Amino acid sequence: MSAFAVVREAGPAWEDGKGIGEQPGASEHAAFMNELAEEGFVLFGGPLAGSERGRVRVLLVLDADDEDEIHRRLADDPWAPTEQLLTASVEPWLLLLGGERLAGLERERPRGVLDEDPA
Numbered sequence: 613m614s615a616f617a618v619v620r621e622a623g624p625a626w627e628d629g630k631g632i633g634e635q636p637g638a639s640e641h642a643a644f645m646n647e648l649a650e651e652g653f654v655l656f657g658g659p660l661a662g663s664e665r666g667r668v669r670v671l672l673v674l675d676a677d678d679e680d681e682i683h684r685r686l687a688d689d690p691w692a693p694t695e696q697l698l699t700a701s702v703e704p705w706l707l708l709l710g711g712e713r714l715a716g717l718e719r720e721r722p723r724g725v726l727d728e729d730p731a
């Protein structure tokens with residue numbers, strides 16, 4: 613596993629004052645991110661506390677071969693061409709503690725805020 617810490621943040625097309633689920637194309641973005649999680653590319657992800665003025669910042673922990681793969685895969689996010697989300701940083705992350713718990717967390721993963729309602 614090659615882990616990377618990736619920060620994505622609101623871009624120029626982000627609609628200030630609206631939450632993630634209220635943004636244009638939120639369902640398509642959610643489906644895309646959920647697929648990456650199901651594939652095991654996204655290990656963890658979610659908004660960071662302290663996002664200022666309704667402009668979201670998100671931390672993703674990704675399992676990827678290299679930074680180029682990350683940029684290629686995230687370019688397919690429906691929010692990438694619209695610049696609703698921009699990738700602010702990509703950093704290799706050396707996981708030293710807790711890696712043995714990853715398998716257990718995946719089995720017990722609760723439905724997240726981006727999971728679609730089954731109704």
